[in-house]
Amino acid sequence: MILQNRIQNPTELDCQLIEQQITSGWDDIVQFSDKLYTDKLLNEINNLCQHYDSHFGVRFYGHTFDCKNLERIPDVKYLSLDCMLEVNKLEVVATKLMHLERFGLGVFEIKETEILGAQNLHKIKYLMLTDTRTKAFNLDHLRNYRNLRTLMVCGHTKNIDAIGDLLKLNQLNLNSVSKVPLHFINKLKELKTLKIILGGRSNIEEIEKNEIEDLEIIWVRGFNSFNNISNFTKLKNLKIEDNIQLKELHFDRNLNDLEDFKLLNCKTFTTLTGIEKLKTLSHLRIYKTAIDFENFVKLPRPDSLKILAFYTTKARIDKIIKERLKSMGYTDGLDRD
Incomplete structure (x- = not known):
């Protein structure tokens, strides 16, 4: 995971610190929550944009933004306009910013529902699209984003099947995307990370x-x-959290690469079977479920398991369980006694 340093509402820039952090592999993002930027400062930011790749970024958020200001940073490679109610002159993004590689867009009252059709956006590698009032925001243009590696979509579903044409996509986050079938994911042969957060659906059985x-x-x-x-044959890390209607999970075959499984705050979950088939599982954390610990601890477990944590959120009981697991040779993976 790439670390980020966010430089909040600066009046001047510490170029030496920025150099040190980017050289160390960090992302450095200069961000403004209000109209605190001057032409002089934006010119200085653009000089840094010229010097660095997309590990140096600029973010405007939380206020009504005039995109005419973007004409001062034409060399920006990483830009985010998010957490905004509205912006003015969004077309400047399409006509003036020819070097974008990473772009975040989150304008609730957006009117430019075809903005993704802008030719200069088609070459980007990272795209974040957050929620809007309109449901007419058109994802069909994504078919032209042949270099896209990471895509985050929040709330947008119009022509969502276009995501299936992103054959180089490595990470997909679907936030608050409800009801639409997920068959398009089956076309994404390079996909390594999938996050489904919020929204509503009973299962993901369309995924082969x-x-x-x-x-x-x-x-x-x-x-x-x-x-x-069992269709997730290459799975290394699995996290299932805050799904209050999920009651059971059965591993019916070995997932040869699964190392880390977190089952968190699924309050009606009672039955977990087949973990003994997970021959590489080293980390299992169970928190706030309806699983009976006494029954669970009797189940067979893989020899690979080293970290095993089980929490009920009742302090006295959790202390007893922790000591019990410790006597069995497990640690909870936390840096405390």
């Missing part, structure tokens, strides 16, 4: 055998079954 290594299913309304877990 795949190459996904990291999967998160978090707070999905109505999610109540995960019967196709």
Whole structure:
């Protein structure tokens, strides 16, 4: 995971610090929450944009933004306009910014529903699209984004099947995307990370055998079954969290690469079976479920398991469980006694 340093509302820039952090592999992002930028400062920022690749970014958020200001940073490679109610002259993004590689867009009252059709955006590698009032925001233009590696979509569903044409996509986050089928994911042969957060659906059974290594299913309304877990044959990390209708999960075959499984705050979840088949599982964390610990601890477990944590959120009981697991040779993976 790339570390980020966010430089908040600066009046001047510490170019030496920025150089040190980017050289060390960090992302440095200069961000403004209000109209505190001057032409002089934007010119200085553009000089840095010329010097650095997309590890140096600029973010404007939280205020009504006039995109005419972007004409001062034509060399920006990483730009985010997000957490905004509205912006003016968004067309400047399409006509003046020819070097973008990473772009975040989150304008609730956006009127330019075809903005993704801008030719200069087609070459970007990272795109974040957050929620808007309109449901007419058109994802069909994504078919032309042949270099896209990371895509985050929040709330947009119009022509969402176009995502299936992003054959180089490595990471996909679907936030608050409800009801629409997920068949398009089966075309993404390079996809390694899938995160499904919020929204509503009962399952993800449309997803066939795949190459996904990291999967998160978090707070999905109505999610109540995960019967196709065995289709995720390359899975390394699995996180299932805040799904209150999910009651059981059965591993019916070995997932040869699964190392880390977190089952968190699924309050009606009672039955977990087949973990003994997970021959590489080293980290299992269970928090706030309806699993009976005494029954669970009797189940067979893989020899690879080193970190095993089980929490009920009742302090006295959790202390007893922790000591019990410790006597069995497990640690909870936390840096405290």
